[in-house]
Amino acid sequence: MAEAAAVPAELADAVAGIAEEAGALAFARWRTDFARWEKSPGSPVCEVDLDIDRMLRARLSALLPDAGWLSEETADNADRLTAGRVWVVDPIDGTRDYIRGRPGWCVSIALIDHGQPVLGVLEAPARGEAWRASAGRGATLNGAALRAGDRRVLAGARVPVDALPKADRLLTAVEKPNSIALRMAMVADDRADLVATLRWGNEWDIAAAVLIATEAGAAATDAIGGTLAFNKADPRAFGVIVSTAGIHDAAVAHLAERARVAMG
Numbered sequence: 001m002a003e004a005a006a007v008p009a010e011l012a013d014a015v016a017g018i019a020e021e022a023g024a025l026a027f028a029r030w031r032t033d034f035a036r037w038e039k040s041p042g043s044p045v046c047e048v049d050l051d052i053d054r055m056l057r058a059r060l061s062a063l064l065p066d067a068g069w070l071s072e073e074t075a076d077n078a079d080r081l082t083a084g085r086v087w088v089v090d091p092i093d094g095t096r097d098y099i100r101g102r103p104g105w106c107v108s109i110a111l112i113d114h115g116q117p118v119l120g121v122l123e124a125p126a127r128g129e130a131w132r133a134s135a136g137r138g139a140t141l142n143g144a145a146l147r148a149g150d151r152r153v154l155a156g157a158r159v160p161v162d163a164l165p166k167a168d169r170l171l172t173a174v175e176k177p178n179s180i181a182l183r184m185a186m187v188a189d190d191r192a193d194l195v196a197t198l199r200w201g202n203e204w205d206i207a208a209a210v211l212i213a214t215e216a217g218a219a220a221t222d223a224i225g226g227t228l229a230f231n232k233a234d235p236r237a238f239g240v241i242v243s244t245a246g247i248h249d250a251a252v253a254h255l256a257e258r259a260r261v262a263m264g
Contacts, residue, residue, distance in 0.1 A: 007111065007119045007134045011063065015109060015121055016132055018059045022052050022107045023123035023130075026092060030126060031101045044095050049073050052091035052107065060087045060109070067111070070235055072204045078233070086112045086231045088207040093122075094179030103127050104177025110207035112230045120211035122181050131185050131212050139188055139215035148218040149190040152246035154254060157193035160186055167258075184209035184242045188216035194243040194251055198223050198262045203235040210242070219248035223259045238263060 029048050036046040053073040061069065064087075068080030071089040080086050087109065092098050094105030103126035111119035120139075122131035133139035139146040151157055159168070160176040160183045174192055177183060184206065186192035207230050210220045222228055223239025225248075239259065243251050 006136060012119055012132070012134050014063055015060070015111070015119060016130070018056065018063075019107055019109050019121040019123040020130065021059075022056055022091070023125040025055065026052055026098070026105075026107060027125040030098060036099050044099055045073070046092075046095060046099055048098070049092050049095060053089070056089055056091060056107075056109065057087075060089070064111075068231070070204060070231065072202065076235070080231060081233060083231075084114055088112050088117075088204050088230060088235075090181070090204040093181045093205060094177060097178035102178065104179050104182060106131075106179050106182055108179075108181045108204065108208045110204075110211065110230075112207060115229045115231055117207050117211035117230060120208035120215075122185055122208055122212065124179075124182060127177075127182070129182075129185075131188075131208075133208075133212040133215040135211065135215070137215070139212045141185075141189055146188045146212070146216040147190065148188055148213065148216045149193055149244045150246060151193045151244045154194075154247045154250040157243070157247055157251075158191070159194050159196075160192050180205050180240075181209040184220075184240070185212050187218045187242050187244065188213045193247060194241070196223065196241045196243075196251060196255055197239045198255060198259050200236050200238055201240065203230050203232070203237065206237070206240050210240075213242045217245060218242055219245045221248070221252065223255065223262075225249075225252040 068083030068086035090108040097104040106124035118135040120133040
């Protein structure tokens with residue numbers, strides 16, 4: 001696999017500006033009247049998702065005309081597989097919170113270079129949060145450097161969930177935004193110690209947040225501890241585990257049996 005190139009600061013700044021503009025557009029329509037429907041049962045979408053998607057594709061493609069495109073709200077095109085660089089975008093991650101007028105949503109943008117994220121941006125204006133990361137250059141929240149916590153014991157680890165199942169009562173529940181990307185970013189900011197999912201998920205949900213978390217010193221794998229890769233022919237991963245580096249192996253072991261069952 002070819003090595004990813006460092007992202008120029010000017011490109012990172014331009015993407016941050018586009019994300020800020022997209023976030024402002026979404027925020028202006030948040031808690032207003034707009035069309036909403038379900039793409040499939042349990043998968044909500046709204047007209048703002050589609051408007052932001054079109055805006056982002058136009059602006060980001062102008063920055064890097066050779067880059068491919070993978071977005072939750074755009075029909076997939078296999079042409080992206082021949083591109084060395086690919087934009088991986090969720091115009092509104094956490095649409096359910098957006099529709100319900102809750103603040104746990106964000107605009108998520110990642111630039112993938114030869115299978116790995118090299119630029120990650122989450123814009124969460126309803127929370128007053130702007131998350132940024134460039135490969136090898138660290139991660140920030142509102143301009144301040146991020147550092148994941150140093151927890152080394154799984155018991156007591158903070159997890160953003162609505163409720164803990166019996167098997168996880170050794171953990172501690174904390175605030176849970178609907179956006180999986182924001183939950184992962186909470187680990188980067190030492191507001192959580194562990195985020196885990198045990199189901200097939202899409203690359204656009206996690207690409208930007210994986211870079212933010214790992215650049216802050218957290219560990220990130222799929223649900224069975226495997227390496228995450230992006231811009232795959234099937235753009236999904238079986239779950240994600242993001243945690244402080246010191247509890248990652250323990251978290252994978254704690255969830256291993258449930259992961260095996262979930263995978264069938």
